[in-house]
Amino acid sequence: MTRQSPDTIFKQDFIEGIAVAPWRIRSVNVLPNYCLSVTCNEGTTGTVDLSQLIFSERAGIYSALKDEQLFNQVRIELGVLTWPNGADLDSVWLYEEIAKNKVWCVPR
Structure with a gap:
């Protein structure tokens, strides 16, 4: 078994400091009905359904995403889905759910 030095592993895990x-x-693409199609770094793909969260009584910062114009402004910052109002999603949780189920209905 070939072992890599920690420096080599560190360099492989970062590209341009990310x-x-x-x-x-x-990558992310907006789908109808408050859903997103996402692709993770190693190729896992799936759909994130935010509709239940956005329309929940406890939506908090996510309630602003009812405005489709705002929802459609989703972007990727350092590998995390974010919106201009400060809302973001936990990428680790997202990855785990779509890796298992291909669809993640974000809980409310």
């Missing part, structure tokens, strides 16, 4: 962890989001 961690290349498998759970980081590589």
Whole structure:
């Protein structure tokens, strides 16, 4: 078994200073009904359904995403899905759910 030095592993896990962890989001596309199609760094793909969360009584910061214009402004910052109002999603949890089920209905 070939072992890599910690320095080599560290360099492989970062590109231009950004961690290349498998759970980081590589691409996102907006789908109808408050859903997103996502691809993670190592190729895992799936759908994130935010509709239950957004329309929940306890939506908090996510309630602003009812505005489709705001929802459609989703972007990727350092591998994390974010919106201009400060809302974001836990990429590790997202990755684990779509790796298992291909669809993640974000709980409310």
